[in-house]
Amino acid sequence: MKIALFTYSTKPRGGVIHTLELAEALQCLGHQVCVYALDKDCIGFHRPLKCPSKLVPTKPAAQSIDELIKQRIQEFIDYLIKEEEKYDIYHSQDCISTNALKVLRDKGIIPHFIRTVHHIDEFNSPYLQECHDRSILEPDLCLCVSGYWQQQLKQQYQVDAPVVINGINTQKFSSKPNGLETQLKQSLGITGNPVYLSIGGIEPRKNSLKLLQAFSQVLKTYPQAQLIIAGGDTLFDYKPYRVEFFTIAKQHNISVGESLILPGVIADRDISILYRCADAFVFPSVKEGWGLVLLEAIASELPVITSKIAPFTEFLDHESALLVDPYDIKTISIAMLDILNKDVAQKLINNSVSIPAQYSWQRSAQIHLNLYQKLLLN
Numbered sequence: 208m209k210i211a212l213f214t215y216s217t218k219p220r221g222g223v224i225h226t227l228e229l230a231e232a233l234q235c236l237g238h239q240v241c242v243y244a245l246d247k248d249c250i251g252f253h254r255p256l257k258c259p260s261k262l263v264p265t266k267p268a269a270q271s272i273d274e275l276i277k278q279r280i281q282e283f284i285d286y287l288i289k290e291e292e293k294y295d296i297y298h299s300q301d302c303i304s305t306n307a308l309k310v311l312r313d314k315g316i317i318p319h320f321i322r323t324v325h326h327i328d329e330f331n332s333p334y335l336q337e338c339h340d341r342s343i344l345e346p347d348l349c350l351c352v353s354g355y356w357q358q359q360l361k362q363q364y365q366v367d368a369p370v371v372i373n374g375i376n377t378q379k380f381s382s383k384p385n386g387l388e389t390q391l392k393q394s395l396g397i398t399g400n401p402v403y404l405s406i407g408g409i410e411p412r413k414n415s416l417k418l419l420q421a422f423s424q425v426l427k428t429y430p431q432a433q434l435i436i437a438g439g440d441t442l443f444d445y446k447p448y449r450v451e452f453f454t455i456a457k458q459h460n461i462s463v464g465e466s467l468i469l470p471g472v473i474a475d476r477d478i479s480i481l482y483r484c485a486d487a488f489v490f491p492s493v494k495e496g497w498g499l500v501l502l503e504a505i506a507s508e509l510p511v512i513t514s515k516i517a518p519f520t521e522f523l524d525h526e527s528a529l530l531v532d533p534y535d536i537k538t539i540s541i542a543m544l545d546i547l548n549k550d551v552a553q554k555l556i557n558n559s560v561s562i563p564a565q566y567s568w569q570r571s572a573q574i575h576l577n578l579y580q581k582l583l584l585n
């Protein structure tokens with residue numbers, strides 16, 4: 208099969224990681240796969256790929272978010288209209304490329320297209336909401352990554368979306384040191400005890416404000432503790448939210464670069480090492496498609512604190528993670544203290560260590576292939 212996968216970015220966000228890992232797994236199964244992505248900074252993907260890719264050039268970002276989305280959709284359209292390569296499958300992983308593929312299908316340039324919904328968003332902008340709704344309602348086949356979002360797609364859009372699982376590369380993420388941990392700690396200034404890690408950047412969906420406030424309570428007991436919040440490259444800048452975040456840090460005398468480390472997007476060669484530099488993984492997110500970083504942390508044998516919400520509860524329970532109310536700062540801070548108990552941490556690790564084996568990209572690729580075949584037969 209010839210398969211084209213589409214994603215809105217070359218940066219390591221969850222949906223992009225899903226796209227690349229799926230592409231490589233499909234390629235390993237003997238199919239011809241090409242990844243198309245908007246290349247917003249002209250430096251390509253964050254890591255080398257094991258399959259072909261084509262980078263869609265972009266212009267400087269428009270001023271308003273509505274105009275930016277219109278621009279990005281049109282950039283995909285302009286590039287793909289000139290594309291001579293034809294595929295059996297056109298599969299988008301996001302709203303932007305889905306809207307572009309809809310235009311191409313309606314023009315008869317491509318026969319059909321698929322979209323994977325990682326989570327459902329809500330926007331104040333009528334234009335953005337229309338784009339989002341269209342990206343769910345228009346595909347010839349809609350997929351999703353968890354039972355929770357399958358249920359939500361049915362309830363909110365009357366769309367039947369088969370579940371395609373996420374995966375974890377256990378060759379990459381493990382507890383086995385590679386000798387570079389000390390070097391990374393030195394370069395990032397990781398000297399604390401204990402060290403908490405969270406990945407996803409500073410934004411509302413990641414619940415960064417309450418995480419920071421919970422950490423301020425931990426510092427009262429462990430003044431040498433550090434919180435690392437890595438990642439954060441996103442389409443939206445969340446400026447007001449970030450301003451509030453740094454205001455809270457200042458109010459609680461949390462020093463950026465000392466107690467709080469914000470390294471931004473971590474190089475692919477370092478991300479697996481970073482997990483091994485932490486004592487616990489804290490992820491009180493309020494909305495996720497699945498939570499790939501949780502699988503990465505678990506594969507790295509880190510004890511995990513996360514929100515007691517779906518889809519996390521589809522693969523985690525109270526025996527394998529400390530599940531908290533993400534809106535309760537005190538509950539999060541108590542969990543951050545409790546997880547330092549060696550017996551508690553080891554119990555969580557022991558009870559979660561078998562989870563990654565259930566989620567391989569090879570299995571995900573096979574599920575996708577079965578669905579691709581059904582679409583082609585219809």
